[in-house]
Amino acid sequence: xxxxxxxxxxxxxxxxxxxxxxxxxxxxxxxxxxxxxxxxxxxxxxxxxxxxxxxxxxxxxxxxxxxxxxxxxxxxxxxxxxxxxxxxxxxxxxxxxxxxxxxxxxxxxxxxxxxxxxxxxxxxxxxxxxxxxxxxxxxxxxxxxxxxxxxxxxxxxxxxxxxxxxxxxxxxxxxxxxxxxxxxxxxxxxxxxxxxxxxxxxxxxxxxxxxxxxxxxxxxxxxxxxxxxxxxxxxxxxxxxxxxxxxxxxxxxxxxxxxxxxxxxxxxxxxxxxxxxxxxxxxxxxxxxxxxxxxxxxxxxxxxxxxxxxxxxxxxxxxxxxxxxxxxxxxxxxxxxxxxxxxxxxxxxxxxxxxxxxxxxxxxxxxxxxxxxxxxxxxxxxxxxxxxxxxxxxxxxxxxxxxxxxxxxxxx
Numbered sequence: 001x002x003x004x005x006x007x008x009x010x011x012x013x014x015x016x017x018x019x020x021x022x023x024x025x026x027x028x029x030x031x032x033x034x035x036x037x038x039x040x041x042x043x044x045x046x047x048x049x050x051x052x053x054x055x056x057x058x059x060x061x062x063x064x065x066x067x068x069x070x071x072x073x074x075x076x077x078x079x080x081x082x083x084x085x086x087x088x089x090x091x092x093x094x095x096x097x098x099x100x101x102x103x104x105x106x107x108x109x110x111x112x113x114x115x116x117x118x119x120x121x122x123x124x125x126x127x128x129x130x131x132x133x134x135x136x137x138x139x140x141x142x143x144x145x146x147x148x149x150x151x152x153x154x155x156x157x158x159x160x161x162x163x164x165x166x167x168x169x170x171x172x173x174x175x176x177x178x179x180x181x182x183x184x185x186x187x188x189x190x191x192x193x194x195x196x197x198x199x200x201x202x203x204x205x206x207x208x209x210x211x212x213x214x215x216x217x218x219x220x221x222x223x224x225x226x227x228x229x230x231x232x233x234x235x236x237x238x239x240x241x242x243x244x245x246x247x248x249x250x251x252x253x254x255x256x257x258x259x260x261x262x263x264x265x266x267x268x269x270x271x272x273x274x275x276x277x278x279x280x281x282x283x284x285x286x287x288x289x290x291x292x293x294x295x296x297x298x299x300x301x302x303x304x305x306x307x308x309x310x311x312x313x314x315x316x317x318x319x320x321x322x323x324x325x326x327x328x329x330x331x332x333x334x335x336x337x338x339x340x341x342x343x344x345x346x347x348x349x350x351x352x353x354x355x356x357x358x359x360x361x362x363x364x365x366x367x368x369x370x371x372x373x374x375x376x377x378x379x380x381x382x383x384x385x386x387x388x389x390x391x392x393x394x395x396x397x398x399x400x401x402x403x404x405x406x407x408x409x410x411x412x
Contacts, residue, residue, distance in 0.1 A: 134412050146187035146221040154273035159356045166207040170399050173214045180226035180401035189223035191278040194258040196246030197266050198239045199230045205266045208402045212269045226401040232393050240320035240330035241408050244388045260310040267358040274352045282346040283338040284308040288353035306329030318384030329369030336376045
């Protein structure tokens with residue numbers, strides 16, 4: 001009697017299994033017959049799981065406790081997943097009659113057929129263009145994010161101040177793309193940085209600068225571009241206004257713009273790879289200790305030489321002043337702006353933020369700089385990016401940099 005009961009139970013279980021399989025196969029048939037007509041069928045909704053969560057960041061185990069700026073959309077999981085699938089799809093003329101013949105197979109045969117069919121269904125759905133997630137296109141390379149933090153092997157780097165020919169340097173660094181653009185080939189950079197260099201009559205420095213900076217920046221695995229902003233005409237040099245122009249024009253050169261900006265004197269060369277050219281949480285003064293200043297910070301509020309700010313910070317402080325013609329004062333003006341708007345000046349240790357300065361002739365100080373500084377608190381919201389006027393003379397895409405020549409003379 002027990003054996004009969006067990007046999008009856010086994011028969012009922014087999015019939016239930018066949019009915020369930022018929023239902024699944026019928027749903028699969030409907031999906032393949034009508035799935036291309038519908039935007040997204042319920043079956044597709046429940047079966048299809050995107051390879052990547054394109055709306056939430058994915059952190060490696062070592063990153064889960066660290067919170068860093070900027071927030072990014074990660075397009076990879078802990079381990080890179082292949083997006084290549086065999087192009088196997090179930091035929092569109094799949095019918096219930098086919099399913100009935102399958103239902104008469106033995107249990108091992110059913111399991112094999114079911115496994116193959118589900119694989120085909122999933123592959124077909126994944127390859128169906130109607131289910132493509134448009135968010136995946138945001139990461140052009142679909143590479144994992146570059147490692148965060150400072151690598152343990154980073155440290156001091158040598159510097160060569162010997163004059164070299166710019167034409168010779170231009171033939172180096174084939175990995176750099178036209179316009180002085182570079183992105184790591186094996187990972188997605190966490191930081192998109194525009195390097196802005198105000199420039200005039202420093203061609204001998206330009207070659208040395210490019211020869212040092214490109215290998216330095218490439219090692220830091222950032223997505224960067226170098227922009228040389230040259231002042232045309234004979235007016236006194238206006239470093240701060242050129243940096244405003246560099247911010248505005250560099251944004252036009254990249255779809256979606258840059259995340260942050262490093263404003264860089266051309267005669268300063270970093271001496272330590274731990275001095276990261278990345279996006280800061282607070283405005284960062286980078287050239288803390290310079291060889292010709294005995295590697296000492298002259299005063300606490302200094303913000304000149306090399307400094308880093310995000311796009312949001314620059315817009316909040318209204319950029320740099322446009323009024324400082326001649327040497328001096330513009331960096332102290334910016335120092336006031338960032339502190340007035342609630343930021344503080346961040347710095348790396350003096351043993352890391354070290355720079356070598358190239359020899360150059362000193363410019364004449366701006367006699368009006370102290371008068372202008374006394375007015376900063378009253379006028380900075382009306383003097384800067386909001387009042388910037390200039391005329392682009394020419395933009396040239398060189399191999400190792402983008403050359404922007406501008407007329408910034410004030411209109412009468």
